[in-house]
Amino acid sequence: MDTVSIFGWIAAGLVLSSFYLKTMVPLRLVAMCSNVMFIIYAVLSDAPPILVLHCLLFPLNLWRLIEAHNLRHKFAKALQVEISPALLLPFMQKCTxxxxxxxxxxxxxxxxxxxxxxxxxxxxxxxxxxxxxxLFGLLGVFSNERRHSDSASCLTEVEYGVVASEKFLELVTQEPRFENYVLRTIVQRHLVPGQKTKRPEIGNLTAENLHGTLGQL
Known part of the structure; x- marks a missing residue:
């Protein structure tokens, strides 16, 4: 196997391995390494389309890596205080x-x-x-259908914060303490006495299966 092929196979292996990564920072680091390998491969094999593609992808992955790092830093700073939903406020839009x-x-x-x-x-x-x-609107986020099985309305005039479910899940999976807080909130509300009907959104809700669901995100 010649040198050019070695760089090509290394690049391909890095791309394949990136599909097995579940968190953003390692994924971007591996993606950037694959970009470098593909750039070297493209130069040695005289493949301009591959060279241009990965020269464009490298700064994009770098930008996303910096974003993910800043997000983790901001979230870690918020977690220095007592765990509470208030740490979501920097990521929320306020509505009335x-x-x-x-x-x-x-x-x-x-x-x-x-x-x-x-x-x-x-x-x-x-x-x-x-x-x-x-917090509310949690069960629908973790359901298979990603739909609400209940309706929420304002009992009084309400000011509330809104965060996109994708951003919320990203935050949850990056910090185990907040993941546990969300887990407790869902379990307690799901099992609360006086509930008129049992909500079917995530099936038989237990700490084990919800933790597994979070781990797969």
Missing amino acids: SHQGRAIFQKGDNADNVYLVLRGQVVLQDSEHPIADGQ
Whole structure:
């Protein structure tokens, strides 16, 4: 095997290995290494399309790596205080809704996670209002269909924070302590007495199977 082929196979192996990585920082590092190997391969084999492609991909991966590093740094700084949903605030957009207005309906796509900042929110299938400092809209994010199996409406005028579910899941998977906090929140609310109907979104909810679900994200 000649030198050119060696660089090509190394590059291909790095690309393949990147598909087995679950967290963003290692994935970007491996992707950047594969870009370098492909650039060397393209120069030695006189392949301009491959050279141009990976010369463009390298700075893009570097940019995403810096973003991921900054995100981890910001989240780690927030975790220096007591674990609470408030650490999501830097990543949230604030919204206000009037009393009686629906925030989401049963069957809607679970594209966001919500945090009550002021006021009270009530879920259709629960008798217990969700008050200041509490998350809601969690079950739909972890369901197979990624849809809400309940409706949420404003019991009072409500100010709340909204974070995209993808960003929320990224934060959860990067910090085990926050992952455990979310786990406890979902389990406690799912098993709360007085709930009118059992929510079917994530099947038989236990600490073990939800932790496994988070680990696969």
